[in-house]
Amino acid sequence: MIRLTRYLPIFDWGKSYTRETATRDLVAALIVTIMLIPQSLAYALLAGLPPEVGLYASILPLVAYALFGSSRVLAVGPVAVVSLMTASAVGEFAQQGTPEYLGAAIVLAFLSGLMLIAMGLLRLGFLANLLSHPVISGFITASGLLIAASQLKHVLGVPSHGHTLTEILLSLAQHLDAVNWITVFIGATVTAFLFWVRKGLKATLLGLGLAPFLSDILTKAGPVAAVVATTVLSNTLQLSDRGVRVVGDIPSGLPVPQLPGFDSELWLALAGPALLISVIGFVESVSVAQTLAAKKRQRIEPDQELIGLGSANIASALSGGYPVTGGFARSVVNFDAGAATPAAGAFTAAGIAFATLLLTPLLAHLPQATLAATIIVAVLALVDFGAVRRTFRYSKSDFSAMAATIAVTLLFGVESGVISGVVLSIALHLYRSSRPHMAIVGIVPGSEHFRNVDRHNVVTGETVLTVRVDESLFFANSRFLEDRIYALVAERPEVDHVILMCSAINAIDASALESLEEINQRLFDAGVTFHLSEVKGPVMDRLNRSDFPDQLTGRVFLSQYDALCTLDPPAVQMAGARTPARRAGAPG
Known part of the structure; x- marks a missing residue:
């Protein structure tokens, strides 16, 4: 039933x-x-x-x-x-x-x-x-304008044709001498x-x-x-x-x-x-x-x-x-x-x-x-x-996709508008996902919280670099992650440890796994140890089905605070946070 x-x-x-x-x-x-x-x-x-x-x-x-x-x-x-x-x-x-x-x-x-x-x-x-x-x-806004324009021939009582705004308006202009004023x-x-x-x-x-x-x-x-x-x-x-x-x-x-x-x-x-x-x-x-x-x-x-x-x-x-x-x-x-x-x-x-x-x-x-x-x-x-104006104020990339859809629909027709809308939506998603937001984070004084160094007054220490990625890792952004980490390490010769903070990572595909393996190896060659922190349970389950945890030169920490307490205690003391007893347990 x-x-x-x-x-x-x-x-x-x-x-x-x-x-x-x-x-x-x-x-x-x-x-x-x-x-x-x-x-x-x-x-x-x-x-x-x-x-x-x-x-x-x-x-x-x-x-x-x-x-x-x-x-x-x-x-x-x-x-x-x-x-x-x-x-x-x-x-x-x-x-x-x-x-x-x-x-x-x-x-x-x-x-x-x-x-x-x-x-x-x-x-x-x-x-x-x-x-x-x-x-x-x-698309709906452009279609509304296109439909309204297509009905003007019935309101004017003239013949007209065309599937785009340009064709419709030109056809109407050519027949204005035949307008029926009663209509x-x-x-x-x-x-x-x-x-x-x-x-x-x-x-x-x-x-x-x-x-x-x-x-x-x-x-x-x-x-x-x-x-x-x-x-x-x-x-x-x-x-x-x-x-x-x-x-x-x-x-x-x-x-x-x-x-x-x-x-x-x-x-x-x-x-x-x-x-x-x-x-x-x-x-x-x-x-x-x-x-x-x-x-x-x-x-x-x-x-x-x-x-x-x-x-x-x-x-x-x-x-x-x-x-x-x-x-x-x-x-x-x-x-x-x-x-x-x-x-x-x-x-x-x-x-x-x-x-x-x-x-x-x-x-x-x-x-x-x-x-x-x-x-x-x-x-x-x-x-x-109004939606066009709101989108322009909120997100220029979304506005670009919206404006392009409107223009294509009006100038090239409905089917072209639909196709361009689908392509633009997918392209916009892939573009954003391929360049995920990444932040260097430090500990907020007097707490166990970690925030972006560019937005908050935080303590980072000298020898530990913590990078937080606010996106799942997959084929489209794995190379971007590699390049970003290599560039940050190259700028900081004093760094001995790199921690990838994974609190916002919901999935890691096979391409991203290979990138993590490559990062691990290249950092090892440079004398830098690679660690992970705050890995979600389903993500860790999948990593455990590979050889990566055994190859990892560093550790997988339950929390970013544990990682900093272990790798850079002076930074924790400088932040004025109390150092807790070691916590047991596998990453969750």
Whole structure:
């Protein structure tokens, strides 16, 4: 049973499902459904797909995640960044509006689902750590700007193309003489209205005396109100005859589940983009899920999240949808509305299915500018220039990686931005690890504590050199350690003992072991004895499986204070610390 709940969390939370819980989930589902209907249509437009595909991607995927996902409140469905990545990937192989384009998007979802499930079964959830937060933040900020720019063509009513910011802006500039001012009016009005709804409507309603719950529902229904109002206006005035582009006929009814077509050449070509979408979607989703779970003292399983998201993507492909993941805004709304279990997602799916069956014929006159405004308002919330400023003040290296990710994404496209972000994250980690912080330490007067000589008033003595390394030792930094110790010893001809203080070393790999053996031998040749202190138990266990402890010219001390008392008692006396009785015991 434990193994079953591991892969089907529904058997865990389903045991305690009550009427009260169902009520909370139904209320949350109502609010999220109201929010998701216009978003699904808009994000399908962003992906270059027919609007009904966004609805299809918001039905079965939610049910699949409710069965397999580990988060109680994550709201799965189409999201802006993944929609943009879908358009970028599929646009390389087919023309928008063709059956081949839709077929490629479905294959992309299916491949992404297979990859996510495979990663989950192989327990590769830790791969989310390969992307640093500044790089993720930079990528999302750049994607938000890119998405907003890509929607300006719908707000202006002009044709445009391009996958980079430069291409989009140049294309818009070339078509400015074709601007449809009625479309501009609709797009600008809806954008301003949605910004006001997001920022001020709820406070206004509360000020008028409305209950918080009703105020919240009306606020979330802002995009729906915009859709209804502009659709009625467009239909009444026949704006499509005046050059205003509308959504057009949307087929009613639910899709018939079917497997995507198999074309080995297409599948291989889409494998790379599918992997990038899988990684970005998972990172975005698991970050939101972990943040919200922590607020309720719950936990999620990253490996199970991979399986849950993979199942959702396969369900999307089988129902004629495109890649999906957990959305930040929807998940926060779901959380704030009181969702208690993933069943809220299943109830939301039922609401979207109802809308797909009965409401889609009413949306034929919906202006595309309205959906574009919905996207622009949603994605600009992702743009965080404050994070750029904070990162610049805190860490110039992190800022460099962040700025590079933003620049590459804007100038060369989303896929290049993702790849550069992964490469920069790994490169930044390796660079920092290859040059670990190393400090010469001395004893703090009147204590048994040791601190950096450059930061504290400490006593070091003459014949003992103690070096503390604040990083695990592995192949990337072992040579740096060697060079640093040789340089320090060369500067101090009076030194007879070198102690490597290992309090911050959590692991030593085979390359680092060879470096320690080389340091030991070269110091011996120079007449200097090499010692270790404060070696952690697991690290010492591994060293004991080698010949190094037998070859060590010095000793392994339980503490740095013991080492200094043994090797340089005058320094201890100079520091005014009492000399304790010898301590017994192996390094811990």
